[in-house]
Amino acid sequence: MEISLAQAKANAVSLAVRQSALERALADAQSQREQLNRDLGASRSEFAQKARLVEELESRLQDADQRVNEEQATVEGLREKLRSAEQEAKVETSVDNSEVKTLLGARDLHIVDVYDVESSGKTRRTYGRVYYVENKLLVFYAFDLQDRKRNRAAAGFQAWGYSHANSKQPENLGLFYVDDATTNRWALKVSDPGILQRIDTVFATLEPPGGSRSPRGQKLLYANLAGPPNHP
Structure with a gap:
C-alpha cells in the first residue's frame, strides 16, 4: 500500500512537471503568435503605404503623359503653321506682286x-x-x-x-x-x-x-x- 502511494506521488510530480512544461510551451507559442500578428500588421501597413505610393506615382505618370501629348500637339501645330508660312513665302517669291495680293488678300x-x-x-x-x-x-x-x-x-x-x-x-x-x-x-x-x-x-x-x-x-x-x- 505504501509502495502504491509513493508511486502515485511520483506520478503526480511527473505530471506536474510535464504540465508546467506544456504551459511554458503554450505561453511561448502564444507569444510567438502575438509577435507574428504584430509583424503581419506591420507588413500590411507597409504594403498599404507602398500601394498608396504606387497609385500616386501612376497618377503623376498619367499627368506627365498628358502634358507630353499636349506639348506634342502644340509643337505639331506650330510646325504646321511654319510649313504654311514657308509655303506662302515660296508663293510670294514665284508670283508677281499683283498675283500675291490676289492670293493672300482673297476671301x-x-x-x-x-x-x-x-x-x-x-x-x-x-x-x-x-x-x-x-x-x-x-x-x-x-x-x-x-x-x-x-x-x-x-x-x-x-x-x-x-x-x-x-x-x-x-x-x-x-x-x-x-x-x-x-x-x-x-x-x-x-x-x-x-x-x-x-x-x-x-x-x-x-x-x-x-x-x-x-x-x-x-x-x-x-x-x-x-x-x-x-x-x-
Whole structure:
C-alpha cells in the first residue's frame, strides 16, 4: 500500500512537471503568435503605404503623359503653321506682286493639298499644294515630278482641270515649269476666268515633252477644289 502511494506521488510530480512544461510551451507559442500578428500588421501597413505610393506615382505618370501629348500637339501645330508660312513665302517669291495680293488678300482662297496617284490608282498625300482664288487665279505647286525611279526623267508634265458634272472633257491648263531647281519645285499658273469657272478638280499627267491636246499619259497628281474656302 505504501509502495502504491509513493508511486502515485511520483506520478503526480511527473505530471506536474510535464504540465508546467506544456504551459511554458503554450505561453511561448502564444507569444510567438502575438509577435507574428504584430509583424503581419506591420507588413500590411507597409504594403498599404507602398500601394498608396504606387497609385500616386501612376497618377503623376498619367499627368506627365498628358502634358507630353499636349506639348506634342502644340509643337505639331506650330510646325504646321511654319510649313504654311514657308509655303506662302515660296508663293510670294514665284508670283508677281499683283498675283500675291490676289492670293493672300482673297476671301475665297482655297489652299488644297495635292495627292500623288500611284500606278495602282490609289492616292497618297505628297508634298504639293494648290492655291486657288475662285474664278481668278490658280497656282499649282508640285515637287519631285522628275523622278527617274518612276521613269519620269524626260517627259512633259501637263495639268488638266474638269468639273465633276463634265469629267469627260478636261480643260488643258498647260505644262508645268521648273520654278526652283534647288528644291525640285515645279509650278503652273492659270489666270483665265473662263477656264477657272469650268473646273473644280485638277490633275497632272505624264505627257510627251511638248504636251498633248487631251490627257493620254499616266495620272500623277490630283487635287479637289470643290470644298469651301479655307484660308480667310
